[in-house]
Amino acid sequence: MVRPGIGPGIGNGNGNDQTRSVADTRNDRNRVFADAADEQLLQFAESHPRLFVLTGAGCSTASGLGDYRDRQGQWKRRQPISGQVFISDEAARRRYWARSSVGWPSFSKAEPNAAHHALAAMQLAGRLALLVTQNVDRLHQKAGHRNVVDLHGALDSVSCVDCRHSLSRDTFQALLLEANPWLHSLTAAHAPDGDADLELEDLACMQVPVCSLCAGLLKPDVVFFGENVCRKKLQHAMQALAMADALLVAGSSLMVYSGFRFCREAQKLGRPIVIINDGLTRADSLASLKVSGECGRRLSTLAANLRD
Template sequence: MLDSLIHEQLDQLQQLIADEPFAVLTGAGISTPSGIPDYRDNQGVRRGCQPMMYQEFLSAPESRRRYWARAMLGWPRVRQAQPNVAHDTLARLQSTGRIGGLITQNVDTLHDQAGSHDVIELHGSLHRVLCLDCARRSERDSIQQLMESQNPYLEGVDAVQAPDGDTLLDPAFEARFQIPLCPHCSGERLKPDVVFFGENVAQHTAAKALATVEKAAGLLVVGSSLMAYSAFRLCRAVVDQGKPLLAINLGKTRADDMLDLKIEMSCEQLLPLLAQRLNP
């Protein structure tokens, strides 16, 4: 049973997005039910250790060795993750024209796997690997196979999972790790095709996301604290246009004082209820 406040807010949400398609922006909160850890708690405070910064990754082979050793153990969870009911619901709402463009901060491709189309991956995808030397891309699975064959000593090592395919690995396991080389040019500066902390979103991606929210009737944020500026700026753009800014999120967001409506309920519970009302 929904309490009276949630019931009233759900009525408001339905009325606001019933007539014209809203753009949707998703964050880590939509993928936690699929077993992928998030970066922040309900107060927007980062959990655990500081993630590796972009300049640190670039600075030395030791940094890349540390990253890839941990990521090799974290990749299976990301690869095996399946879309949950929230991803599935957004795909259905998009297919029926109830929502417009879909933008995600997540790097897990679960929206694509659920059947959403033209998803704007604001922060890239862990399923691809980019060579910083030759600029060619490889499938992550092929790089994973290479790392596993070169580093059999890590087989069976248990590491605590962290966000975005990272793990908390004892440094003693990192020193022997063989960094994978690019299969195209043999360069050793391979990087997951994602936006690191301290790195800018690609200009064309940022422009596409901005154009998507500018042509939509409003923006619905799902499962994001909006602490990353790349997402927050989209909210500001919507507000500057005088269009509604809505959120389904458990806990604090950076845009709380800008929101026209905020429903504090898990998205995998609320989105199916919304879909039932919009597509009876």
């Protein structure tokens, strides 16, 4: 999808139009594109040299991690547990940790894919104002990306809700399995965010480790469904967006407001938006350019063809 301002004479969002055509771009270097969308994406990036990037689950699917929504933006499986339910419902909390005990080993071993490496290369080249991710897998950091804002936190640590004592998720996994040896024998299909499609009726016997300092409740260091994003992270991200030339969304349906708010803010600031995503997004009507296709391939082509 191409909206006004994309193509020959790309608007840069600051009132100064660039007159560089696709043909000009193609002729000044031996560049190889699979389709016109790759060329349009390159034009956009070269006309907006400092990109604010927002990534979602679609950036990590090629690493073997599932996503929550289908191409229409609808839930593929049950809605994630809410923060309120996790805190208040002991039975739900046991179910969460039982499923997580099965899903965590595979989740923690996931490796960055082409999308993560391409964005890390673009940052190294000075092309990014900031990268904000809705993912909780730390794959951007594993790819060598620095200065990443983990908008929804990360699953690799657990903290006490009372005293804030923290421990690694690996350490918590060892404690969980030590207290419940029978968890070793459980198997289930993997689900998004280190979860597993595990259905157990009776978990009354399950022992969930508590804080070693105050016996408080331990919770993953992530923003659960219905919880608020850290205000400091949000302020930092909004400041970076104000300094950027444009917003690039990769692999997100933007159905959750915590991500969609950046598109709303970009629109207010007059910053153009480009979206790389398979399927509908909440911000399709706001985008200057919408490109379908696998994030890794699109971003790798972009990173390889950007001017030094």
